[in-house]
């Protein structure tokens with residue numbers, strides 16, 4: 252089969268013929284319906300992910316159809332449509348038993364220790380797969396593990412209440428445009444922040460308010476008390492994100508455009524304003540199932556900038572980096 256393979260650390264990727272995967276006892280093999288490009292791929296190619304084995308098939312977001320089942324892979328059958336979490340937990344430890352498998356000590360990541368999904372087929376551990384209902388389109392399902400389900404988890408951890416105001420930075424990005432929809436689906440009022448008037452027109456279809464520009468906190472405060480910020484950008488926006496929050500606010504930090512940059516946090520600001528800063532390890536099965544449900548109900552609609560084939564992966568990354576694109580870039584093998 253054809254696959255996008257990373258041969259070594261900081262060695263780029265190659266489109267290669269590799270042998271078809273064969274399922275182990277606790278694994279299934281899926282035909283990849285859709286995979287998705289992500290900024291994390293670019294960080295992985297730059298060598299920021301120390302757990303990567305080489306060579307490794309790139310790509311960590313997938314929806315596919317089960318073709319083969321290992322002998323101990325119970326609960327699934329050929330033809331089932333499934334997504335995979337970004338990692339495979341052991342399914343047995345204390346955290347896994349509590350439904351917090353994102354914290355499993357023994358978890359192994361796709362496109363890290365395990366091969367990923369930019370290929371015609373993929374081998375997936377049964378502990379990481381979640382069944383997808385027939386009412387959920389592939390384009391919506393593929394976004395769950397790394398985008399919509401991850402945002403859902405972060406808003407759950409932020410204890411978002413109906414009627415609260417959520418501000419989303421990078422609102423036109425693959426994460427941002429869907430973060431707006433997840434927050435709306437959970438009953439929030441949403442402010443989207445973007446850099447151009449051109450993109451603002453599109454974001455207005457989803458958000459209640461749109462602010463254009465990099466100094467957004469003053470305008471956000473005029474709209475009302477901002478209770479939660481989902482910052483999908485990172486060091487360029489975190490300062491304004493923190494300034495936007497009213498007391499008791501929660502900052503959900505998702506973006507990290509430049510991992511080499513450091514942000515100097517004034518502790519007094521966090522202490523006296525009762526601010527909570529929340530990371531985002533990644534979605535669990537519970538988060539994935541609940542987000543698939545919202546997607547199936549039409550409350551979260553996939554916004555797709557482009558869909559490319561495995562041979563067009565270069566073009567896909569050009570679109571991913573294009574500041575004018577809106578939404579997520581998918582791969583259809």
Ligand SMILES: [Zn+2]
Pocket residue numbers: 288289290291311312397
């Ligand atoms: Zn991703």
Ligand SMILES: [Zn+2]
Pocket residue numbers: 340341342343344345346347348352354355356357358
């Ligand atoms: Zn575990």
